[in-house]
Amino acid sequence: MKTAIINSESHEKHDTGNGHPEQPKRVIVIKDKLKKRKDLIWEKPDNVPENILYMTHSKDYIDGLRSSFPQKGLKFLDGDTVISPDSKKAVFDAAGSTIKAIDGIENNKFKSAFCLARPPGHHAEKNKAMGFCCISNAGIATNYLISKYGFKRVACVDFDVHWGNGNYDVMRDNKNALYISTHQYPFYPGGGTEKDKGNFNNSLNIPLPAGTNSEQYFNAYDRVLDRLIEYKPDFLLFSAGFDAHKDDPLAQFQLTSKDFYEITKRTLTATNKFTQGKVVSILEGGYDLNALAESVNEHINALIEFN
Numbered sequence: 001m002k003t004a005i006i007n008s009e010s011h012e013k014h015d016t017g018n019g020h021p022e023q024p025k026r027v028i029v030i031k032d033k034l035k036k037r038k039d040l041i042w043e044k045p046d047n048v049p050e051n052i053l054y055m056t057h058s059k060d061y062i063d064g065l066r067s068s069f070p071q072k073g074l075k076f077l078d079g080d081t082v083i084s085p086d087s088k089k090a091v092f093d094a095a096g097s098t099i100k101a102i103d104g105i106e107n108n109k110f111k112s113a114f115c116l117a118r119p120p121g122h123h124a125e126k127n128k129a130m131g132f133c134c135i136s137n138a139g140i141a142t143n144y145l146i147s148k149y150g151f152k153r154v155a156c157v158d159f160d161v162h163w164g165n166g167n168y169d170v171m172r173d174n175k176n177a178l179y180i181s182t183h184q185y186p187f188y189p190g191g192g193t194e195k196d197k198g199n200f201n202n203s204l205n206i207p208l209p210a211g212t213n214s215e216q217y218f219n220a221y222d223r224v225l226d227r228l229i230e231y232k233p234d235f236l237l238f239s240a241g242f243d244a245h246k247d248d249p250l251a252q253f254q255l256t257s258k259d260f261y262e263i264t265k266r267t268l269t270a271t272n273k274f275t276q277g278k279v280v281s282i283l284e285g286g287y288d289l290n291a292l293a294e295s296v297n298e299h300i301n302a303l304i305e306f307n
Contacts, residue, residue: 001111004041006097011118014090016082021287022132029293045096056139077129091134098141101280111307112279120284122164122239138239139170155233160241160284161251163192172198179203210252225270236279242286242295257294264302
């Protein structure tokens with residue numbers, strides 16, 4: 001079975017204003033690269049069930065978010081989270097891409113999926129938008145897997161260079177979820193130390209210093225693999241940020257495009273016997289356009305290899 005790319009044109013219409021790093025070109029360059037391939041299935045997002053939205057974020061927050069999109073111009077939800085009139089569909093399509101991905105895997109339409117979506121989600125907490133993010137897309141996926149399909153051990157591996165405080169916030173009290181993050185520290189958004197273990201010892205955070213290179217990163221990543229093998233996940237999620245790349249303008253890690261193939265391959269090697277290869281990956285950060293397109297393509301190479 002093939003790997004699916006879940007994508008909507010709405011993601012290109014989410015306008016964040018001139019000069020904003022989280023820009024429409026991010027999905028356009030990835031799409032242009034992946035469309036040249038013949039080994040992928042392309043699908044559109046589905047709607048997120050209401051109960052899953054309210055399981056992941058507070059009802060007050062979701063209801064407020066729905067009414068916050070402007071009729072014209074730009075609106076700031078926080079200092080760097082910008083929305084515009086067409087952002088509403090993009091935000092809910094990003095969350096809904098995980099629903100289509102999971103249903104497709106569970107109905108044997110494809111083996112794995114990459115949600116080529118924006119805005120990203122891993123900074124969105126239960127009650128607030130922040131860091132370019134409005135909804136925790138990985139949190140939506142986690143709750144849907146547990147609620148709809150009865151999964152007991154969902155693992156989310158977040159290799160974005162920033163700590164996913166939102167993913168942590170929505171998963172920390174979920175005894176059926178394990179959240180793992182490697183990230184630059186100290187750095188935005190703060191937190192993400194080894195003390196952040198979740199309410200059920202269900203989080204592993206691996207803070208690493210600015211300047212971390214490939215060798216140092218993979219030495220640390222062995223801890224991720226060990227924890228995954230110990231946990232024995234029945235479904236794997238990636239919060240797939242590509243801003244740990246050496247060319248990324250927003251951070252100071254020194255990874256190469258090929259390293260994202262290696263991250264993916266090592267993770268799948270460790271988990272496939274538990275998950276039967278079921279994996280959904282969700283785009284998070286990555287702000288150098290060339291590095292982003294290259295790195296995603298490497299990530300997809302590894303997903304396909306394990307089909």
